Amino acid sequence: MNHDPYSWGRPTDSMYGQYNSQIANAPTSLEGNMASGANQHTTSPIVTGTSVVAIKYNNGVVMAADNLASYGSLLRFQGIERLHKVGKTTMVGISGDVSDMQYLLEILDELTIEHNYDNDEYSDNVDELQPDYIFTYLANLMYHRRTKMNPLWNALIVSGVNSKTGEPFLQYVNLLGVKYSSPSIATGFGAHLAIPLLRKLADSEEEAQKLTKEQAIQGIKDSMRVLFYRDTRSSKNYSLAVIDKDSGITYDNDVNVEDMSWKFAKDIRGYGTQKV
Amino acid sequence: MVAQYGKEPIQHQFNPYSDNGGTLLGIAGEDFAILASDTRQSVDYSINTRLSHKIKVITPDLSSEDKKNKLVGTNKSILFGTNGFSADGDALTEDFEENYKFYTSNQNKKIEPGFEFLNNGNEDKESSMTMQSAARNVQHILYGKRFFPYYVHTILAGLDEEGKGCVYSFDPVGSYEREQCRVGGAGASLIMPFLDNQVNFKNQYIPGTNSTERKKLEYLTLEECLKLVKDAFTSVTERHITVGDGLEIFIINKEGVRLEYHALKKD
Amino acid sequence: MSQQDPSTINGGIVVAMTGKDCVAIACDLRLGSQSLGVANNFEKIHQYGKTFIGFTGLATDTLTLSAELKYQHNLYKLKENRGIQPEIFANLISHKLYEKRFGPYFSTPVVAGISDESGEPYVAGFDCIGCIDAAKDFIVSGTASDQLFGMCEALYEPNLEADDLFETISQALLNAADRDAISGWGAAVYMITKDKVTKTYLKSRQD
Numbered sequence A: 001m002n003h004d005p006y007s008w009g010r011p012t013d014s015m016y017g018q019y020n021s022q023i024a025n026a027p028t029s030l031e032g033n034m035a036s037g038a039n040q041h042t043t044s045p046i047v048t049g050t051s052v053v054a055i056k057y058n059n060g061v062v063m064a065a066d067n068l069a070s071y072g073s074l075l076r077f078q079g080i081e082r083l084h085k086v087g088k089t090t091m092v093g094i095s096g097d098v099s100d101m102q103y104l105l106e107i108l109d110e111l112t113i114e115h116n117y118d119n120d121e122y123s124d125n126v127d128e129l130q131p132d133y134i135f136t137y138l139a140n141l142m143y144h145r146r147t148k149m150n151p152l153w154n155a156l157i158v159s160g161v162n163s164k165t166g167e168p169f170l171q172y173v174n175l176l177g178v179k180y181s182s183p184s185i186a187t188g189f190g191a192h193l194a195i196p197l198l199r200k201l202a203d204s205e206e207e208a209q210k211l212t213k214e215q216a217i218q219g220i221k222d223s224m225r226v227l228f229y230r231d232t233r234s235s236k237n238y239s240l241a242v243i244d245k246d247s248g249i250t251y252d253n254d255v256n257v258e259d260m261s262w263k264f265a266k267d268i269r270g271y272g273t274q275k276v
Numbered sequence B: 001m002v003a004q005y006g007k008e009p010i011q012h013q014f015n016p017y018s019d020n021g022g023t024l025l026g027i028a029g030e031d032f033a034i035l036a037s038d039t040r041q042s043v044d045y046s047i048n049t050r051l052s053h054k055i056k057v058i059t060p061d062l063s064s065e066d067k068k069n070k071l072v073g074t075n076k077s078i079l080f081g082t083n084g085f086s087a088d089g090d091a092l093t094e095d096f097e098e099n100y101k102f103y104t105s106n107q108n109k110k111i112e113p114g115f116e117f118l119n120n121g122n123e124d125k126e127s128s129m130t131m132q133s134a135a136r137n138v139q140h141i142l143y144g145k146r147f148f149p150y151y152v153h154t155i156l157a158g159l160d161e162e163g164k165g166c167v168y169s170f171d172p173v174g175s176y177e178r179e180q181c182r183v184g185g186a187g188a189s190l191i192m193p194f195l196d197n198q199v200n201f202k203n204q205y206i207p208g209t210n211s212t213e214r215k216k217l218e219y220l221t222l223e224e225c226l227k228l229v230k231d232a233f234t235s236v237t238e239r240h241i242t243v244g245d246g247l248e249i250f251i252i253n254k255e256g257v258r259l260e261y262h263a264l265k266k267d
Numbered sequence C: 001m002s003q004q005d006p007s008t009i010n011g012g013i014v015v016a017m018t019g020k021d022c023v024a025i026a027c028d029l030r031l032g033s034q035s036l037g038v039a040n041n042f043e044k045i046h047q048y049g050k051t052f053i054g055f056t057g058l059a060t061d062t063l064t065l066s067a068e069l070k071y072q073h074n075l076y077k078l079k080e081n082r083g084i085q086p087e088i089f090a091n092l093i094s095h096k097l098y099e100k101r102f103g104p105y106f107s108t109p110v111v112a113g114i115s116d117e118s119g120e121p122y123v124a125g126f127d128c129i130g131c132i133d134a135a136k137d138f139i140v141s142g143t144a145s146d147q148l149f150g151m152c153e154a155l156y157e158p159n160l161e162a163d164d165l166f167e168t169i170s171q172a173l174l175n176a177a178d179r180d181a182i183s184g185w186g187a188a189v190y191m192i193t194k195d196k197v198t199k200t201y202l203k204s205r206q207d
Helices: A030-036 A098-118 A131-147 A189-193 A195-201 A205-209 A213-230 B064-068 B086-104 B131-144 B188-198 B222-239 C059-080 C086-099 C145-155 C162-178
Strands: A047-049 A052-057 A060-066 A069-071 A074-077 A083-086 A090-097 A154-161 A168-174 A179-181 A184-186 A237-244 A248-256 B023-028 B033-038 B041-043 B046-049 B055-058 B078-084 B152-159 B165-170 B176-179 B181-185 B246-253 B256-263 C013-019 C022-028 C031-033 C036-039 C045-048 C051-057 C107-114 C121-126 C138-142 C187-193 C197-202
Touching: A047 A098, A052 A090, A052 A154, A052 A168, A052 A195, A052 A205, A052 A213, A060 A083, A060 A090, A060 A154, A060 A168, A060 A213, A083 A098, A083 A237, A083 A248, A090 A098, A090 A131, A090 A237, A098 A131, A098 A154, A131 A154, A131 A168, A131 B086, A154 A237, A168 A184, A179 B046, A179 B086, A184 A195, A189 A195, A189 A213, A195 A213, A213 A237, B023 B078, B023 B152, B023 B165, B023 B188, B023 B222, B033 B055, B033 B078, B033 B152, B033 B165, B033 B222, B055 B086, B055 B246, B078 B086, B078 B181, B086 B131, B086 B152, B131 B152, B131 B165, B131 B176, B152 B181, B152 B246, B165 B181, B181 B188, B188 B222, B188 C145, B188 C162, B222 B246, B222 B256, B222 C145, C013 C051, C013 C107, C013 C121, C013 C145, C013 C162, C022 C045, C022 C051, C022 C107, C022 C121, C022 C162, C045 C059, C051 C059, C051 C086, C051 C138, C059 C086, C059 C107, C086 C107, C086 C121, C107 C138, C107 C187, C121 C138, C138 C145, C145 C162, C162 C187, C162 C197
Parallel strands: none
Antiparallel strands: A047 A069, A047 A090, A052 A060, A052 A184, A060 A237, A069 A074, A083 A090, A090 A154, A154 A168, A168 A179, A237 A248, B023 B033, B023 B181, B033 B246, B041 B046, B055 B078, B078 B152, B152 B165, B165 B176, B246 B256, C013 C022, C013 C138, C022 C187, C031 C036, C045 C051, C051 C107, C107 C121, C187 C197
């Protein structure tokens, strides 16, 4: 019998053959892991979500992200929502590693529950969970994890409306803890493909304050179409959130890219350089 | 034989730093100091935002009179600027702010006899922090992370105890120096020689002396300094891709702190 | 010893500027071996008829290249029976550099002269494989090129008279060199007008 407690109840090599460590770069054995004292940190994302895009308008924020979770080039899960409501007037959009995203959602759920306990109808003064509270919390968490050299492999966009001031809120933070705010923000490919379109609509806070909800939604829809054209890790099906000062959050998790034109593809043969 | 995990070379390592570009510039005058920076934040070839703030005014409370005059700080303020990896810059600013708050807090004012040192040794003294103390504190924060440094060039500007303008600049691990002027960040190599020439009159001689008599050092006026700052930033915007969008200039003098904003090219 | 960047072993800078009916080109005089200063009389500007060329980069390559260009210039004079124009010379240099596209000279030349035909001032710079930068204001090159860019961008203005251009290029060179550990140790400035060339040595920091 093997007297090492760590081996008890585990599949034995004699029965199953040696564990294939090639799978997800797992340690070659538990003993090996323990002996070296190595801690496993994320060094690259596994199942991933692509771009999140968002823009401010005169009365709030519009944000979108597709519903796809990819495993490399495989379309692994086709119904994963990546926009999440937190509190009453905040949406968090998450790209990058999906398991890290789900860990973040657990934390945010816990945060909301704790907050509700302390701010129910029996409390002396009720404070609503504001977008900037959630953002500050997440930004500190992201920076803390990067400093521990154990990052959450994500880029987050927090958008919403401050329920006290009515001020639209839009800010970004990533796995390094780098944060910024801008009238339009996009993660990943969106930063290259969507941002030029969105900055054409509003390049400054002043211009964003003149933008209507309809214009903002159209801008985001156009961005999602362009991303579907050119980002191979994107999907046609996506979620769209509108966070409005007056009407609150409107969330649709089943929007599809519209008005596509693939006419240009009709005559393409091979790599596009051949004439047939 | 069991293969040992961790014996093979690690394939890929997480890089905890990034370069967010930008330039930071401080000049000290006789009775004022200036701290200026561009407002672009970028990574690789992408512009994250055209309006980020690399300078924080750390100030005692403002009077209503100050607010009416659109001041953003009192004459006891510390202008705190960081440039480099923005996440570390933000963290360093917050670290310092926390120290500043504890140091200047009024809670220590009522002190038992013999414990006056807890109140910086002077109960009547206005609650503020001298530039000299601020600079030494920043050194301690930076050096505390000597083996996992804050990847930033830090510049402080303010008024010293005699009311003279002062600028302190730091390297990422806390080496620091009080100077007349300093540039940090992406455009440092372009602007610094220009400031040597225009602020410290380097390589300038009195005409007719056959380069035997240097031009005498003298303080520049606020107007002259502001012109230099604007010239420096428009120049470096032409030649450096991570510099541009906007220019924030903070000016501190005996009235308090004033903020000027100027647009820079967005290309 | 570890392998380093060949273009920053010896150190040195060149800058050229256009003015009103004049051009100026200037260089420092240092030749070094990394941090060790070896010579303080290493002139980087060479004259080819009425055209002046400054070479920065790996010293051995600048010598080879300047000799090759002297040879090409002589051939041109024999064939054409006239002096070479700066624009033509710039294209010749570009060809010579690109000939060695996959094993380049580690040198980035700067051309300055006044065209006989148009009477216009002309400056041009290159990368080490011959891409021409025919700027209408100034050209910088060498280990303190960042510093030179900053100085020139801030000090330069178009259509300066020869005296003012001299002061501008001198201050640009001197202050840029003082912020570079491997440039300096003296400087030389050429002021070129239609019918006169003056060469001036500048007093500079010796550290």
